[in-house]
Amino acid sequence: MFVDRAKIYVKAGDGGDGMTSFRREKYVPKGGPDGGDGGKGGDVILKVDEGLNTLLDFKYNRHFVAENGKNGMPKNMYGRNGEDLIIPVPPGTMVYDNETGRFLADLTHHGQEFVVAKGGRGGRGNARFKSNKNRAPEFSEKGEPGEERELRLELKLLADVGLVGYPNVGKSTLISRVSKARPKIANYHFTTLKPNLGVVKVGDYQSFVMADIPGLIEGAHEGVGLGDEFLRHIERTRIILHVLDISGSEGRDPIEDFYIINKELKKYNPRLAERPQIVAANKMDIPTAEENLERLKEELGEKYEIYPISAVTGEGLKPLMYRLAELLKEIPHPVMVTPEEEEVVIRPDFVEEEDIVITRDDEGVYVVSGSKVEEKIIRTDFNNPAAVKRLLRILKHMGLYDRLREMGIQEEDVVRIGPMEFEFIEDSRL
Structure with missing residues (x-):
């Protein structure tokens, strides 16, 4: 069966959590922090295989999930990185983000690879937070979630x-x-x-x-x-x-x-x-x-x-x-053309962080958005009081409290950042 269109869901691996641990050795009564970092989640990669000439495999298998990174361990041992998930596709595969319709990649030659979902970074262990002011940090970071997206694949045959x-x-x-x-x-x-x-x-x-x-x-x-x-x-x-x-x-x-x-x-x-x-x-x-x-x-x-x-x-x-x-012998391979001029998305490794944006929804909740502040929320272990206290200090340092006060926030008003909601409480100890 010849199939030249397919939709698939891909999910990169989540990063492993960092470890909170302290040295426990005989004759060393005050061993320092030794929690290791979590491993990086596996990427999801499309790779061209010249032995394929159809998207038939995606008719029966549409969900692809890469391996998660392993959690950090004591004695400063890092968690293992998750294995990348490589998905073979035929030459001539066009890749689109199904949600936005954006053109992502044109995969044409054997062995060509394209990362369609990046694995999450591993969380840092508590050994990474040791400082002169805090010699025994009792917190570590959670791993970052891996990217997930729905893709639309279209095959355009390569023929002379x-x-x-x-x-x-x-x-x-x-x-x-x-x-x-x-x-x-x-x-x-x-x-x-x-x-x-x-x-x-x-x-x-x-x-x-x-x-x-x-x-x-x-x-x-x-x-x-x-x-x-x-x-x-x-x-x-x-x-x-x-x-x-x-x-x-x-x-x-x-x-x-x-x-x-x-x-x-x-x-x-x-x-x-x-x-x-x-x-x-x-x-x-x-x-x-x-x-x-x-x-x-x-x-x-x-x-x-x-x-x-x-x-x-x-x-x-x-x-x-x-x-x-x-x-x-005289005619070069044509430059790829499509019915409409495609917008090619170039996704750099480093993207400048956006400013914090604060709005109020219909219920009066203060909604805080911005990649940097949302990342801090995702990587915080809310079951660890020390980690939560560190997060609050970071948010204050980022100027979030001052911004909220300027907008007229009152005690016990609700603030939503990413998936989490908080009640605003003034605390001079932070």
């Missing part, structure tokens, strides 16, 4: 030559004759319901990949027939091989077919009209073909190379394949 044309013009027969691809072939429309890839060998040392794109018809760019399902696969091809039923056996005019299909390609993506295109006049074994071939040459001969062939008998296939191989 893409076959386009109306249904029943002989594309499947052609690719079956020149490669080892074995598509389903029958005399009715839309026999091909999925793209077929075949490797064409030319001589002893050269080969190229050919893709049989399911038949297009008028209105394909708007979803008529199977059009919008498969037009995207043409975008990466270096050469378009336009296959025509030159015999007119389906009751259509091959010249009119040529213009209709090219119109659909242009409407889907104007840059496809600039892609090199060769015309394969197929079904030359049918008597009516010769007359139509002359008309085709008169109409298109000055702009396009036309090769009369018969996919059934094999007539003309060898010179056509050699010509395609010759052209491919």
Whole structure:
């Protein structure tokens, strides 16, 4: 089964908690803090595997969770980092954030990796907080949660030559004759319901990949027939091989077919009209073909190379394949294009922390937001009084109390920071 779209949920591993511990050794009555740091959570990584050509695996497995980091241990021993989770994807996979619709990555070559969810940092053990003022810190940090997100994957096949044309013009027969691809072939429309890839060998040392794109018809760019399902696969091809039923056996005019299909390609993506295109006049074994071939040459001969062939008998296939191989030496791989200009997201390792933002909701709760202050909440162990007291000192140092007073906060008013809610109490001891 060929699947070229999928939605998956990914969750990176949480960081391990730091350890609160003190040395307990014989003859050392006041051993210092020795709690180790927690390990980092595992990342979720997409990695290109050239052995894949479909997103079928994601039809049955849609949840991916990386390993959590281990907690810190006594004697300054760090917790083990969580194992990264590597998810293999086929070449040509486009990655989007499903919630925002943002384009994240274009994965094209074997071995290419992209981190789609970063593991949480491990919490620091109490040994890291020892200072001249506090020689025996009784608190440590909790690990940071790993990133989680829903992704949309879209596959755009990587092929050197893409076959386009109306249904029943002989594309499947052609690719079956020149490669080892074995598509389903029958005399009715839309026999091909999925793209077929075949490797064409030319001589002893050269080969190229050919893709049989399911038949297009008028209105394909708007979803008529199977059009919008498969037009995207043409975008990466270096050469378009336009296959025509030159015999007119389906009751259509091959010249009119040529213009209709090219119109659909242009409407889907104007840059496809600039892609090199060769015309394969197929079904030359049918008597009516010769007359139509002359008309085709008169109409298109000055702009396009036309090769009369018969996919059934094999007539003309060898010179056509050699010509395609010759052209491919001169044509670079196209820059990836999409129907709309994509906004590429560059996610740097360091992002400047935003200022604290304070608002009031409909219930009068003071809502505090900001990545830095929310991180402090997440990494605090609220079951440890010493850790909570440290958090309150940090919030005061950040100027949060003064900001709240300026907004008119009163004793016992509720303050919400991230997932936690607090009652505001003035305490001069902080």
